[in-house]
Amino acid sequence: MRRIVIIGAGIIGATLATRLAGAGADVTLVDARRPGAATSATSLAWLNANQKLPRHYHDYSVRAMHEWRELTDGFGRPDWYVPTGGLSWAESDGGRHALAERLDRLRDWGYPAVELTPRQAVELEPALHVPDTALVAYFPGEGYVHGGPAVDTFVAHAQAAGARVVVTGGDVVVEAGDAGVSAVRLPDGGRLDADVYVCCAGWRTGRLLEPVGVAVPIVPGDAPGSSAPCVVTRVGGHGTVSPVTRVVHPPGLSLRPALGGGLQLEAGDLNDLVDVHTTQEDLDRHGETLLRRAGQVIPGLGGQPVENVCCVRPLPVDGHPLTGWLPTLPNTYLVVSHSGMTLAPLLARHAAAEILDGTAHDELAAYRLTRFATSEPA
Ligand SMILES: Cc1cc2nc3c(=O)[nH]c(=O)nc-3n(C[C@H](O)[C@H](O)[C@H](O)COP(=O)(O)OP(=O)(O)OC[C@H]3O[C@@H](n4cnc5c(N)ncnc54)[C@H](O)[C@@H]3O)c2cc1C
Incomplete structure (x- = not known):
């Protein structure tokens, strides 16, 4: 069974853990804090595709809104999912x-x-x-989600499917060798070993990956x-x-x-x-x-x-999600996004497929880290 460590138990890590554990993977979800206590708990969490440009990003967001409906239908429409629509007005x-x-x-x-x-x-x-x-x-x-209880529900489903949750009380660090990430080091000196490492660390993603040589194009939150x-x-x-x-x-x-x-x-x-x-x-x-x-x-x-x-907010510099295998750390997968409350369930579905089957999802093609690669001068 593939051992997968997910770093970060916000809405992105929690929905992904549910998908991966539900598909039979050996999942460990590790977080410095209580799951769902970071950005996902304070988000407006407006589920929408209202001002998402260009068209591919709008369409992806619309599909994510449908994904929320399907997913929560499966959970008996929990009260933290509130699809009551959105109202806007203008006066000037x-x-x-x-x-x-x-x-x-x-x-x-x-x-x-x-x-x-x-x-x-x-x-x-x-x-x-x-x-x-x-x-x-x-x-x-449109609608909205209460992020804290949503994360609690996804984490509980992942645990019911066999996932372990590790709350460390302090930030973990990743260690890397020639073949990619070699371990996640815990604040108490312990380590988590896996076949695949998934970074779902929200706005702290840059700080997590910088020491292993990955520059994530995300606005430095602090x-x-x-x-x-x-x-x-x-x-x-x-x-x-x-x-x-x-x-x-x-x-x-x-x-x-x-x-x-x-x-x-x-x-x-x-x-x-x-x-x-x-x-x-x-x-x-x-x-x-x-x-x-x-x-x-x-x-x-x-x-x-x-x-x-x-x-x-986790803010990739061009506003669009960053998802996929890291070119320099081939056993490590990244998912970080603004509008992460809207997109999490669909990103989780597609990321889980890429992690488990090695398939590349066309719909994620616009959201690769490689879009920031600069070409060498001739
Ligand atoms: C005010 C506000 C309004 C927003 N409004 C909307 C909206 O209307 N609609 C929408 O779709 N999105 C909205 N967003 C964005 C959305 O909330 C985020 O995209 C989403 O919550 C990100 O989820 P996440 O799981 O990536 O991050 P988080 O919820 O922050 O989870 C990341 C987790 O990783 C952990 N972590 C990080 N680094 C480490 C480490 N080194 N060691 C251990 N653990 C670590 C953290 O403790 C945290 O629990 C809003 C955000 C804010 C702040």
């Missing part, structure tokens, strides 16, 4: 123009996308205040001024009822129900202002801005507990 001239163009493009591409009147939007989400002049788009095929970190705000404690039921994008804000109650908020322009060195005081200040914006679309949000955290 520029915003309306961009949203109208997006609606046209998505409808041309066969993606479920309908224009609603503001009144129809409020019928869908009665807590929202949508201005009469807004252009509103509804995307009924560098000062990095574009990978985000500020995420939770409003309302556990047990409070969320005022909305779906992912909503008013101008300058993204929101959805948080795990266990309340709302999760974020905004692209505020993400640009934070990095992992941002103080809690500054995160709280950005949280106040998010809360103020949210209060404009959902009146009466004040007076609830608020929590503001910084979390880091």
Whole structure:
């Protein structure tokens, strides 16, 4: 039986472990932290292909959304998978123009996308205040996932199929020899040996592979001024009822129900202002801005507990997934992606096939590390 060590138990490592263990491989999933406690737990986790360009990336994302549906059907539609659609609106001239163009493009591409009147939007989400002049788009095929419990479920399925889970309390390192990776070294000095090593380390992938000579073209998440970190705000404690039921994008804000109650908020322009060195005081200040914006679309949000955290996206430099065997470490496979919540189940299906059968999946051809190879001057 092939022994496979997967480094990283976020949504990517967990879905892949389920696939590989389910196919009969001898799988060990190793993580420094509790599975699902890193980026996958704080992600907005909007399952969508809404602004995924070019066309091949859009199509891959659409297929991934179908994969989520099939996969969770098999699990009896768990409550952490919430396919309630997505709602966006625009108010400024520029915003309306961009949203109208997006609606046209998505409808041309066969993606479920309908224009609603503001009144129809409020019928869908009665807590929202949508201005009469807004252009509103509804995307009924979209949804979101609560990443933490999703990872828990996939890890439990992998374990039921025989996978071992090792939580180390500190980062592991990979050791390499002539034939590729020779072992994963644990913080206590122990080692994991395998026939195949799979790197699913999220935004820390660069740091994991750099010591063995692999430069992964991913934004360094902990560098000062990095574009990978985000500020995420939770409003309302556990047990409070969320005022909305779906992912909503008013101008300058993204929101959805948080795990266990309340709302999760974020905004692209505020993400640009934070990095992992941002103080809690500054995160709280950005949280106040998010809360103020949210209060404009959902009146009466004040007076609830608020929590503001910084979390880091895995960002390949061109925004597209990186997946496949590493050219210089032939026994080692890489999967790292932004939009990893949307793409994980499909990436896991294709990666598992490549790892187990040695097949090369055409659909992954656009997402190889080799696309960054520079040609030698003549
Ligand atoms: C604020 C925010 C919003 C987002 N919104 C969306 C969205 O709407 N839709 C979408 O599809 N995606 C979204 N994303 C992106 C998505 O969340 C990620 O692509 C996805 O969670 C990545 O999963 P992962 O398993 O690769 O990483 P992670 O969940 O970070 O898991 C990686 C694991 O590897 C472990 N690890 C790393 N290095 C080591 C080491 N050396 N030793 C041991 N363990 C190690 C970590 O501890 C971690 O548990 C968002 C991300 C953020 C931060």
